[in-house]
Amino acid sequence: MKNMQERIERLKEKGIVLTIQRLAVLEFLVENCTHPTVDDIYKSLKEKYPTISQATIYSCLELLRDAGEIQELSIHRDKACFDPNLRMHHHFFCKQCEKIFDVNIECPVSMQGWFDGNKVEEVQAYLYGVCEECRKKEGG
Amino acid sequence: MKNMQERIERLKEKGIVLTIQRLAVLEFLVENCTHPTVDDIYKSLKEKYPTISQATIYSCLELLRDAGEIQELSIHRDKACFDPNLRMHHHFFCKQCEKIFDVNIECPVSMQGWFDGNKVEEVQAYLYGVCEECRKKEGG
DNA sequence: TATTTGTCAAGAATTATTCTAATCTTTTTC
DNA sequence: GAAAAAGATTAGAATAATTCTTGACAAATA
Known part of the structure; x- marks a missing residue:
């Protein structure tokens, strides 16, 4: 609940x-x-x-x-x-298992609210790569 | 050329x-x-x-x-x-005029190459909001 | 209860993207 | 240089995600 x-x-x-x-x-x-x-x-x-x-x-x-x-x-x-997570956070996508993880890294871009004269209302950052689990599988 | x-x-x-x-x-x-x-x-x-x-x-x-x-x-x-821009950069999307601008902000997330044990090969960050030009139009 | 307003279901329509088979080009081989 | 092979392009059909439409339904209001 x-x-x-x-x-x-x-x-x-x-x-x-x-x-x-x-x-x-x-x-x-x-x-x-x-x-x-x-x-x-x-x-x-x-x-x-x-x-x-x-x-x-x-x-x-x-x-x-x-x-x-x-x-x-x-x-x-x-x-x-x-x-459903409302806190500011980003996402990591594993190209192998296709899972998506939350990434709780504070990023200056996201915090500002402004970039030059442009008003920033929302930020989405996506990291693409290979997750730890998949890398381990590969390795052995 | x-x-x-x-x-x-x-x-x-x-x-x-x-x-x-x-x-x-x-x-x-x-x-x-x-x-x-x-x-x-x-x-x-x-x-x-x-x-x-x-x-x-x-x-x-x-x-x-x-x-x-x-x-x-x-x-x-x-x-x-x-x-076609190969330099590391992000993007701003104006919800009103729907234009996309390049954003040259250095972001730690993008530079690292790693996040926890996960290997980061690519980063895409999208800022959504209202651009300066559209805000000016609105204002007057 | 009658009326109004908003929500839902079902399937059709739309749109971006991928697939397929045939044709055309380029490269390789003789 | 001609023939064969490999690779690229075309056109249109197929697919899949998403949106639209319309009628049925439910809740809220008078």
Whole structure:
């Protein structure tokens, strides 16, 4: 359950109706911090709610993203994935196992809010490489 | 012409055949540093080379990217765009005019090569916000 | 209860990208 | 230089992620 209660409060304050589907999507993300794709979420929720449609997943994700409750990552260019972690952080993508890890490095770029005269509202940084685990496997 | 000659040398050294189409794609990118999409490139080259096909643009871009001559950006999640600038740099996307600017900020994350035990081979950082020009327009 | 407003489902439509098979070019071999 | 082989290009079909549309449904309001 974690911080679900807080999140629900925040959404209610914003006047967002918390339907079963919306809660299910949010809850799934909070409990599965593996940066799932739309399809991952759809397949999993379909088991519990067999009538749910993909379009609903898309619309719930869009709503939650616009409400600032989740982040949309474009670490792959062919599909979106989502992260319920609201703290400022970046992401590492392993080219071999394709897992995505959170990266908690403080980066000056992200902290500023400004770059020259341009207002920076959001920062996404993606590191691509090979994770420790995969490197170990390779090595032996 | 700029650094085309150097680029051509590098590609030849790698044993890459420099067809008219490949050169045209590379040249277009070098002369249009506006981070064009596949479609931008296709539409523009089609005027000069009416028989060129989209698949050729995709394959040239893939080849040039894999040869390390250009960078592929996933700043939009709905379409790729390309950058011939090989120096380490990041990108700013204006949500209003949708222009993409290069950002020359040195970021520790990018310099390291490592994050915990994970080997970092590439870094892409995207700043999203409103550019100076658009803010000025808004203001008055 | 009747009305209004907002949400959901299902599938069609759209769009970027990849695949395929045929054609054309270039390179190699004789 | 001609023939064969290898590689590149084309055009269009196929695929896959995402968005749109429309009607059905549910909740909130009067």
